[in-house]
Amino acid sequence: MRGRISRTARYALENPSAIREIMTVVTDYKLHPEKYPRKLLYLGGGWPQDPAPEVVREEFLKLGGDKELFREACRYGPTRGEPEFMESVTVYEREIFGRKVATEEVIVGLGSTELTAAFMLATLDSGSEVILTRPGYLNYERQILVETLMSAKIKRWDIIKDREFAPNTDELQDLITSDTRLIILTAPGNPDGQIFSEETLEAVSDIAEDKGVWVMVDVAYRAFCFEKEPKYYSRPRRENEIWMCSLSKELRILGWRLAYALADPELINAVVTVEQARTLCPSRPAQMIVSRIIGDKDKLKVIKDFYDRGKKRYAEVGLKTYNALKEEIPNIYPLKPMGGFYVFFDASNYSPSSRKVCNDLLNKWQVALAPGLDFGMEGWIRLSFAPVIETPEVVFEAIQRMKEYFKSLK
């Protein structure tokens, strides 16, 4: 290589996520399954196995089948999002989640990962502090460092104590300084599957308003609450809140890259300016297709029913997974999931290194899980049941292999 690479890229190269290492083995397994003694059981990533509802495919085909529509979809659109799609977001929020939203509060992005990065660029300076939860979604730390060229500081709010979900907002308050700009929460959580209570979320929002800090609530898994949804999904947005709403998981269109955020209109204007330099515009075909679904009452009803059925299915498999882990493997203390795709458990009684446990399970037992180290909690392990939601027997086979493995460690 003749040119030089940046300090940020060097950091990223030198600190690969453990999940990336797992993916290397998974890819190798796909190419050379004969090298492995057993079938690989993949419970590593957060990708749902069940497909998007048929109406999504039908509208996709309609867009491709109509010459005019297709041509329109090929053009650039407005940076902030298609007016028609932003209008659809207000309908979707109202009809699916019961939230009243104004179009001024909406901005569309190429998936929530990209949109979150734009919010980071619009809110953080060199030396700014961001508070993340521990455990927390693994990409945030990397994203903050990459987007701020390693100049922002990350602090962690511990939300698990003695193997229980116990967020204490006084402790959050103590982390805030005059440099704090942003707090990021996820509900339901990745990797923990926990949902903040109404009291906790309101207390966080009070603190954010009082201290002049933004609080981003990532609700990528809000359509997968196992019990009644918290009221904060449906009440109006509070002043300092940014609701990050990904359609990837809920509509099962992960590769389309479509998400929107609800935020303060002035902040949105700042984000739009940032996006003009980064993306030009979000995906037009994706917005057109989803607008057409939301704009049709019957199709929207299909989506609502799909979410209701999906939620029950994920709750059933999630809770069975939790029970099986608890009953089959002693001393791993899984957290009972309240929503989402994951069961998170503490394997530190067996090994202090979550990376070692995951590597052993992958290489010796062909079970792919994600190490807690990547989520800020060493010793813990994340099991994702989403990739086998239609074939849940795979989870129970994996748990039998895990049982054998953990037995061999004792």
Ligand SMILES: Cc1ncc(COP(=O)(O)O)c(C=O)c1O
């Ligand atoms: C909590 C959380 N937020 C965001 C994302 C990424 O979503 P998107 O596809 O909208 O970029 C993920 C993906 O796993 C996630 O777990």
